[in-house]
């Protein structure tokens with residue numbers, strides 16, 4: 512591989528504090544020329560982790576940060592970073608984050624940050640409109656989808672379960688529900704016996720008729736069904752649960768419907784793909800990460816609820832020493848809607864992105880992710896020996912190299928080895944997961960700068976690596 516690796520050899524000049532915008536632009540321009548995964552040698556603990564008794568020059572420590580510490584990280588914003596859920600943050604988001612930090616508003620209360628609060632309310636309104644939520648909707652930004660799922664679980668519990676009935680409460684999810692939802696339920700005090708795993712259909716979507724059956728059985732047994740968590744874009748396969756059918760079960764039984772769209776809700780912004788999420792407008796709450804498929808830097812997740820009052824009921828603080836934060840006539844303070852009291856203004860970078868891109872370009876950028884996964888799938892179907900395990904769905908495709916003479920276990924190891932070799936090559940980073948118990952390689956492609964050529968070349972190189980690994984097997 513002749514592509515340059517990240518500079519870790521101490522050759523770079525210290526950053527000039529006077530040129531932050533140029534440094535930002537340069538870093539973004541460099542990105543596509545760097546490998547998608549850092550050289551293994553670049554990983555490991557940085558050298559000077561000890562805190563000195565007396566401080567040293569800022570330029571020196573900042574240069575070390577740039578040269579020694581920041582390169583020791585995966586580049587989830589690289590065009591060919593296809594593992595996990597990438598975070599292809601755009602330049603406007605990075606600049607918005609830097610400007611926000613420069614002023615550092617306390618976005619907990621309107622009186623402390625009227626401008627940022629108005630922007631946050633407007634961004635939530637824009638997302639609520641995209642989802643088709645009514646005028647009563649509201650919400651707030653927080654660290655990400657995990658926090659949003661926890662906040663939603665707490666709001667659902669307050670809305671649907673009287674305190675003395677909590678031990679009878681039952682929540683419904685599927686085997687493809689993100690693990691942060693299970694953690695949220697545990698944190699909220701629910702025991703494993705209060706959680707039902709609804710069956711999946713052949714496409715890994717929650718089976719709404721099984722949901723209806725489980726709810727009826729729990730009601731008959733005197734339990735209190737209160738929450739269904741549906742997924743719009745499962746992390747593993749991109750599957751979208753049948754939201755309309757699930758919403759119907761929830762409405763019939765007075766259950767809170769939370770839609771985890773942390774990754775997939777961005778499809779609402781592409782007119783061609785919005786119909787995939789039909790029914791989302793019937794949800795009580797929606798988790799939607801802007802730091803995944805909405806091109807923001809990390810720490811930019813939103814929770815939107817159909818009835819804003821539900822968040823105040825669950826999270827209102829009501830402390831005397833916080834009354835100063837009230838601005839007469841304004842909406843409730845954000846510190847009364849979620850878990851954070853002091854909180855950063857997370858929505859400003861999204862505002863800057865949307866102002867500069869506009870909705871048409873944002874929709875096109877989201878639609879591009881669908882195409883990227885489809886190109887990868889197409890290349891796989893043309894490459895002998897490969898099987899598409901789950902078809903391209905919401906920018907995710909899973910697949911597996913299956914030469915005829917290997918056992919399932921050997922095939923698992925071979926696929927893992929192919930992904931490892933591609934990572935060493937540095938061209939692209941492809942993830943590995945399990946689907947129905949067997950290893951599957953996984954591509955999640957969200958980057959607006961990734962091309963059809965990138966997708967086809969990634970599959971070609973993966974095929975070459977898999978065949979090389981196969982030849983080396985002791986058979």
Ligand SMILES: *Cc1c(COP(=O)(O)O)cnc(C)c1O
Pocket residue numbers: 596654655656657658689691742744745746771772773774800812
């Ligand atoms: C990424 C993801 C989460 C977790 O969100 P974080 O922002 O990483 O906390 C939750 N649910 C789904 C479906 C996800 O893809």
